[in-house]
Amino acid sequence: MNERKRRGDRGEDAVAAMLEKQGCTIEARQYRCRWGEIDLIARTAEGVLCFVEVKTRSPQAIAPPREAVTPAKQRKLRDAAGWYLAQTGWDGLCRFDVAEVYPAGAGGRRQINYITGAF
Numbered sequence: 001m002n003e004r005k006r007r008g009d010r011g012e013d014a015v016a017a018m019l020e021k022q023g024c025t026i027e028a029r030q031y032r033c034r035w036g037e038i039d040l041i042a043r044t045a046e047g048v049l050c051f052v053e054v055k056t057r058s059p060q061a062i063a064p065p066r067e068a069v070t071p072a073k074q075r076k077l078r079d080a081a082g083w084y085l086a087q088t089g090w091d092g093l094c095r096f097d098v099a100e101v102y103p104a105g106a107g108g109r110r111q112i113n114y115i116t117g118a119f
Contacts, residue, residue, distance in 0.1 A: 011056030011101035012039055014110055024050070028084075035079035040099075049094040051081045053118075056101040065100040066115060074119050 023045035040052040055065030098118040
């Protein structure tokens, strides 16, 4: 496994832990179908299903991670989410969130910027 994949997996782990601490249930991780992959699918305590795109960046990154969620990527996420909803029969509210994960700073903790209803 290369360093980029490991960094991404660690970012997803951190976001999943944060969501669980906030009372969410993780329904799926790295959900894959023919239309793409959804990093995390979480259900809030209020019953909203969240499709979460996690973007982890190295310390050398110039642009904010959210800029990597382009309109083409959003389309793929919507298509994959549609397939997930059809497969599971989910009939409740849902939304698309983006989690930006920044590397650990001087304090030794990574920073997460969670964008609810990002698109």
